[in-house]
Amino acid sequence: MEGVAVLVMEMQRGVVGDLTKFPDLVAACARHDVVPNTARLLRAARAAAVPVVHCTAAFRADRAGSHTANCPFIVSLLKDPAHMLEGTPAVEVLPELRDPGDLESRRHHGFSPFTGTSLDMTLRSLGVSTVVAAGVSLNLGIPGLALEAVNLGYRVTVVTDAVAGVPEDYARAVLRNTLGLLATRVTAAGLVEAWS
Template sequence: MIDPARATLVMIDMQRGFIDPGSALCVPGAAATVGACADALAAARRQGMAVVHVRRSYAADGSDVEPARHGTWLAGGRPLCAAGDDPSTLDCPDVLTPADGERVLVKPRYSAFFGTPLDAALRRAGVDTVVLTGTAMPNCVRSTAYDALSLDYNVAVVADATSSRTPEAQAANLADLAAAGAYVLDVAELSERGLAAMPDHLAAWPGRR
């Protein structure tokens, strides 16, 4: 069993710019997972896990938008930008509002670890297990999961609290992550059993920090 004190739930990019159908950067499956994400947050908080909210926030000139996304972003009114047509795209749904003391990080690219202090913050807190939720599975969640695995964390992915553009993409990405060593569970399991069934790959690993 993994002690919840060693785990952090990471909520990735659950902002209106990725959720609302009218946004140029909308992930079609994201809106349907807001309730599951809220339930995952509640379960993590109840069990004593730390929570980190990771978000995007683009510069007015678009200089930090991924080059492949820039054209869509610009034509779509610069979502996820305080100077864009609709600054509210930066916001999260009310049910996903960070609680007092929960950290909010802004990431410059897909992975929550890339160009952020997330790894350093987790290590300082003695965390060796991350529980991933949010959107989009094939991009930000998946890249965060692989970076976490590369950085020697135990990785869990809450399947129904993550989303993709299609059910087929969601299923394929979850299968790939499971094959790579991530533990895939659903919100019901997280709520009822926490991480009790999750294998601790670090327990007998000779390089354990």
């Protein structure tokens, strides 16, 4: 599928996996089958030669390169000095979503995958004009991804059953009232069928 790439946002062991500090987000992912739906989506993407880019987050132990005091959420996270440290298992992509041919775009600050990373250049070098968003969360990362992508000129599709946020009613409202203004919304099954 020419011109399309899948961006998988923060599906990391320390975010929604076995090393999480966000049990409510993990529970929301489980209720909506986010991990299995994302895995199915990624298998179909790879089979259709659609690039998969894991947009991941990490911190250096010394926090160099990270704004750590400009956001209450980050300030609270970093009370744990070991949270999401570069080189630790917590920053790894969930094993069931990884493939050796996938790309990764790592960031050390902020909540969205484009600012301060090479993601835009990577996508342009691949000829991408449409990004398909999956992952977490509907609270910050997915809206940030969609807004930045639109501002950079990309078309955006959000996979509604491969994203999650908390609380549930807020996540549904973001999908409807924010992402509905920025992106096309589809299910994983819909894309799998389109790519097969």
